[in-house]
Each structure stands twice: as C-alpha cells, then as structure tokens.
Amino acid sequence: MRAFNCYRATRSTAVMDKRPSAGLIVTIIWLAAVPTTVVSAPEAVSRATNELGMVLYRKVAETDPKGSNIFLSPVSVAAILGMVQLGARGRTRQQINSALAGGADSNRLISSGDDDDLAAGFGELFKDLNAEKGYELRLASAVFLASGLPIFERYKRDLEKHFASGVYSANFANNGREAADDVNAWVRDMTEDRIPEIIERPLPPSAPMLVLNAVYFKGLWQSPFKTEDTITGEFFNEGGSRAVPVPMMRQKGEFVYALSDSLDAHILELPYVGDRVDLVIVLPRRKDGLAELERKFSLEAARQPLAAALPRKVDVWLPKFQLQQAYSLKGALQSLGVRDVFSSRDANLTGVSSKRPLALDEVLHKALLDVDEKGTEAVAVSSGIIRHSKTPGGEVEFKADHPFLFFIEDVRTQTLLFLGRLQRV
Structure with missing residues (x-):
C-alpha cells in the first residue's frame, strides 16, 4: 500500500517545446524530530521577498565555486519560510x-494587532501571482506529515488559506524510499515533469514533516527570436580571454534599454506575452x-535607469542556455540569523503540533x-500596466557574449520571481 496519495493538480496542458523561457523551482524543508510600523499589504511581502533574495544570492555567491552559475527563486524560499513561520513561536x-x-527590523512586517499579517500578505500576493494571464505562473505548496503525527487544526487551516497548501500523510518511519518517491511525484506534477526529483535518498525515519513549495513559470517572448537568425557565436566563460562556441540568438527590435554608469553595465528589458513579467539582463561593460x-548591484540600481528609459532600436544578441542548480540553503539561512529553528534545543514550532x-x-x-x-506572434493582453511610449532613438547593440546577471520579476507587484547569473555555458 502506498504511504499516501500524492497531490495531483488540475492544470491546463503545457506545450513544452514552445517555451522561450521557462523557470522551475522547488524548495523543500524537512523537519527532524528531537529526543512598530504596521505593514501587512502584499507590497510589504514582495519587498521582503526581494530583500531575502538579494541576501541569499550573495550568500550563495560567497560559497559557490568560482565561475559557477547561480539560479534561484526568492519567492519560493520566502514561501517556505512563511509556511514555517506560521507554526513558529517566540524567538x-x-x-x-x-x-x-x-x-x-521585523516589526515592519508584523502588525501588533495580528501576528499573522505576514501570512495574510503572502496569501494575497500568491493569489495575485497565480491569476490567469497571457503566460503560466503557478506557485504550489504542500506539507507531508508522518503517519500518526497530529497537526493543530489552526495551522492546517492557515496553510490552506494563505498558501493554498495541501496537507498529506506519509509513512516516513516504515518506508522512507516510498515516501521519497511520492514526494518526488508531487514535485514532477507541479513542475510539468521538468524536475524529476528533489530527494535523492530515502527520507530518514525521524523526519516527521516535509514542507514544499514549487514555482512553475512558462513565458513566451512578446517579441520572439527567429530560429533562422540563431548562429554559432562566442561566449567568454568567466570573462576570460578564450571564447567557447554557443548558439547565439539575435533580433533587432524596440526594447527598453539603459546604460548605467553607476553599475558600469548595459541593462535590457525583455517582456513576456501578457506584459506582466519581464526578464531583465544586466550586462557589465x-x-x-x-x-x-555583483558588488555594486541592487534591484533599485537596475530598475531606476529602466524607469527613465524609453524604447529604442536594439540589436540583441543573447545565448541560448539552460541552468539547473541545486542548493542546501541551511547555512545561508543560519548566517542570516535563522538559527533557533535548526536547533534541537532551541526550536519553537509549537504552533505546528504538540x-x-x-x-x-x-x-x-x-x-x-x-x-x-x-515565442508567439499574438498581441499581448493588456494588464493595466503603464508602459513607456515609443520614441525614436539611435540603434544600440546589446551583445551578451560574456557573464551577466539577470532576474525575472512580476512587474505589477515588483516581486522577484527568479534571480541568477550566467558565468559559463
């Protein structure tokens, strides 16, 4: 008998080979058993997500080998912390x-009148991000409990309310391999089979609880690249003097482009169909x-020049690439001060179970x-976002043939969905 019935989401059929850019994220936490400014709006959660993402990026960059690529999802990690926070108490x-x-100061995220404002903010933000648009963006959450482990009804109710999280039973103690297989089945389902597994070994019998969040994004370029224009170009891995061959996409079109003196970088905005999500590439000169x-970078330093820029003719050169990254974020979170929750002596998760x-x-x-x-030739659906008006301008070249930073964000909420760097192809 299976340990539990894995969650299967109802979804529209995705045509995977028509994706110009697709981002998939799974974050997982497992828990081990052991012998005042009031801001509660989704904007505050979005800001918190972005700040967490920037700090985590820098922590990962400090510990990753030199020359490595980075790709992570701030919104997914923030969701996991938010789900754990619901059951955390005290310090x-x-x-x-x-x-x-x-x-x-965490007081800016928490109302003195309602300590669950943070979770409510996540709920509003995720509901907005999951809404139907001209692209597919889905955030899904789940909690898997060891068979026989009771969970407070309020915690279960709040998970479902704010994170649309299902709660499922798993037989960790008697069949860790089967439990891991079923968790991986949930991951495959949530990521359209693009991430086949996140757990590569049997789950420990002492693990009474798993907390998961998956983010699936499929976007079509508003201005697609033509396959016949893709050539064999060069990319200078790690910014060195030797180039490696790479399929280089190319198109000339009207794009929002800026040159930042403070970052000493070119900045290009590539919108997806729906006019709601953008890929922003920050290319050092x-x-x-x-x-x-990386030392100078901040989201505002990239956004401000774009906000002041107008669309102009840009000759875009962008490599085709795929990134697949896996991280343990325990050390990074501990360095951010999230220590007690990892301690068998100090963790206070009494809001989850007694x-x-x-x-x-x-x-x-x-x-x-x-x-x-x-991509698609379809006209972008209006989302009520004010965009720059077209204006004539001289043509500029944006040639991404060396390492760069990039991020994918929801424009309306300014939520950082994905963040990364491409150092080598």
Whole structure:
C-alpha cells in the first residue's frame, strides 16, 4: 500500500517545446524530530521577498565555486519560510521574520494587532501571482506529515488559506524510499515533469514533516527570436580571454534599454506575452566585470535607469542556455540569523503540533531555467500596466557574449520571481 496519495493538480496542458523561457523551482524543508510600523499589504511581502533574495544570492555567491552559475527563486524560499513561520513561536518566529525583512527590523512586517499579517500578505500576493494571464505562473505548496503525527487544526487551516497548501500523510518511519518517491511525484506534477526529483535518498525515519513549495513559470517572448537568425557565436566563460562556441540568438527590435554608469553595465528589458513579467539582463561593460557588478548591484540600481528609459532600436544578441542548480540553503539561512529553528534545543514550532518537539533539519532548493527562441506572434493582453511610449532613438547593440546577471520579476507587484547569473555555458 502506498504511504499516501500524492497531490495531483488540475492544470491546463503545457506545450513544452514552445517555451522561450521557462523557470522551475522547488524548495523543500524537512523537519527532524528531537529526543512598530504596521505593514501587512502584499507590497510589504514582495519587498521582503526581494530583500531575502538579494541576501541569499550573495550568500550563495560567497560559497559557490568560482565561475559557477547561480539560479534561484526568492519567492519560493520566502514561501517556505512563511509556511514555517506560521507554526513558529517566540524567538524562532522573530528570527524568521527578521530574515524575511532582509535582516531589518521585523516589526515592519508584523502588525501588533495580528501576528499573522505576514501570512495574510503572502496569501494575497500568491493569489495575485497565480491569476490567469497571457503566460503560466503557478506557485504550489504542500506539507507531508508522518503517519500518526497530529497537526493543530489552526495551522492546517492557515496553510490552506494563505498558501493554498495541501496537507498529506506519509509513512516516513516504515518506508522512507516510498515516501521519497511520492514526494518526488508531487514535485514532477507541479513542475510539468521538468524536475524529476528533489530527494535523492530515502527520507530518514525521524523526519516527521516535509514542507514544499514549487514555482512553475512558462513565458513566451512578446517579441520572439527567429530560429533562422540563431548562429554559432562566442561566449567568454568567466570573462576570460578564450571564447567557447554557443548558439547565439539575435533580433533587432524596440526594447527598453539603459546604460548605467553607476553599475558600469548595459541593462535590457525583455517582456513576456501578457506584459506582466519581464526578464531583465544586466550586462557589465567589461568582459571580466561581473565580480565588480555583483558588488555594486541592487534591484533599485537596475530598475531606476529602466524607469527613465524609453524604447529604442536594439540589436540583441543573447545565448541560448539552460541552468539547473541545486542548493542546501541551511547555512545561508543560519548566517542570516535563522538559527533557533535548526536547533534541537532551541526550536519553537509549537504552533505546528504538540506531539513532540520539532526542528528544521534541512532546506533544499532546486531550480531549472531554459532560454531559447520560441515565442508567439499574438498581441499581448493588456494588464493595466503603464508602459513607456515609443520614441525614436539611435540603434544600440546589446551583445551578451560574456557573464551577466539577470532576474525575472512580476512587474505589477515588483516581486522577484527568479534571480541568477550566467558565468559559463
């Protein structure tokens, strides 16, 4: 008999080979058993998500090998912390709130009148992000409980209310391999089979609880690249002097482009159909300028020049690439001050269950991104977002033939969906 029935989502059929850019994220936490400014709007959660993403990016960059690519989803990691925060109490909860505030005063995220404002903000934000648009963006959550482990009804109700999270039973103690298989089946279902598994070994019998969040994004370029224009170009891995061959996409069109003196970088905005989500590429002027760009980079430093720019003719050169990254974020989160929740002595998750003490054991994050030419000629659906008016301008060249930063964001809420760097192809 199966340990549990894995969740199967109702969804529209996705045509995978028509994706110009697709981002897939799964974040997973498992918990191990052990012997005042009031801001509650989705905007505050979006800001917190972005700040957390930037800090995590820098932590990952510090520990990753030199020359490695990075790709992660701030909104997915923030969702996991938000789900755990619902059941955290005392100092454990305060540390999570502080991390979600980017290390700042967590009081700005929490109302003195209702300590669940943060979760409510997540709920409103995710409902907005999951709404039907001209592209597919889905955030899904799930909690898997060890058979026989009771969960407080309020925690279950709040998970369902704010994170649309299903709660399922799993036989971790007697069949860790089968439980892992079923969890991976949920991951495959939520990511359209693009991420086949996140758990590569049997789950430990002592793990009473798994917390998962999956983000699936499929977007079609508003201005697609033509496959016949793709040529064999060059990409200078790690900004070195030797180039490697790479399929280089090319098109000339009207795009929002800016040159930032403060970042010493070219910035290009590539919108997806629906006019709601953009890919922003930040390309250092110098081939070996990525490290300096990372030191200076902030979201505002990239957004401000774009906000002041008008569309102009741009000759775009962009490599086709695929990223698949996997991380343990436990160390990064601990360095942000999220310590008690990982401690068998100090963790306070008494809002989840009274059965036995719980502590976080691990935070795993897996991400995949595809960027290619495919797109659609369909006119973008209006979403009420004010865009720049067209204006004449001289043609500029944007040639991404060396390492760059990029991020994918929801324009209306300014939520950072994905963030990364391409150092080598």
